[in-house]
Amino acid sequence: MKRLWACAVILVLLITVCTYGTVKTQKVSEQMTKTLESARQAALEGDLETAQKLSQKAADDWHGYHEVLCTFMPHAPLEAVDQTLSGLPMLCYFEGTDQFGADCDRGITQIMYLNESQLPSIENIF
């Protein structure tokens, strides 16, 4: 009987951890995508100062999120996002807007991939 209780506790813990992981990843990806989209849009409109601020914000936010995400996600895709985001403020600073736009897109795709890889979809399960 004690073992069955332990089993129930494990089940609750598993559901909590898995739901937290999925929800957190979705929240982070939505927020990061929004920031990067805004930064890219600002660069397209020539507002490089805002673009730089936003890309800096994205890098700072990601730094915080990384510490949480790396506890339940493989580190390699997270590091790929790190590398992409770390270059954005400098690209904006030196007015490399074409590269900046491309890197923003790359960052968005990488973050979307993180989100998609966490979803318990048919594609991911099989």
Added chain:
Amino acid sequence: MRFDRLKSPCRGHVFSFLDRFINTDFPPFRVLCGSSISDKMNKPPQEEHTISGDKNMTISFIRTLLLYIVIIVAVRLMGKRQISELQTSELVVTLLISDIAAIPMQDTGQPLVSGFIPIAVLVMCEILVSGLMLKSTKFRKLICGRPIIVINDGKVDQKEMRRLRMSTEDLSEQLRQKNVFSLEDVAYAIVETNGKMSIIKKTDKEQPTAGMLGVALPDTGLETVVISDGVISDFSLQLCNKSREWLEGVLRGKNISTDQIFIMTANRKGDFNIIKKDEKQ
């Protein structure tokens, strides 16, 4: 395109500008790298590699300890059956756990949770399956199968042996392991669900018991180790219905202290055996 009015330096061009800032503490470098790039650039590459290697080894060390604890807890939760005779489902779980635990142990790029979650799921499934097997015979049959009689009333059932893909060599080997050296001696041989073979010999080949011979053997009860390497076990004393006072009395009678004893066994009848520790060289 509004990009037209902007300069379009390629990435290489952008990074050529970095040379001017490489020895400065430009804020983005500080924020993103934790230290300035100039600090990092001044470090010899060999040193950087060694620090990372050391960290990886420490991470592996800590992870292995944590996974070891988790596996011990998992096996304890699954119960004693897991460490003795494995049923099909238990064998699968044991193999999977050992395999899963190895991944985050070796690959520090994988989160530790990626090892914990599958282990927890397997433990949960194993407890549920064993619980269900206790409740339902049908479910037990479905998971574990049923015992198969390969020698029935002295006759070898070739059909069942074929079903089990058991060769005559396998049968002879299993019989020999049970101290049976002739097929003639066997009345029944049953392959249990855990793969082990149970044997019932023909009545004329069975060894007579004390009861059959009408011999009354003294019941000495359970013999337990009451002192091991100078340490008294209260649990063992309880098992053989003896008290500490009885033990102290025995030791006083023998003029020996607990520290001098390597092993002492006792039974319910009060018989005991003492083996002293070897003299230190």
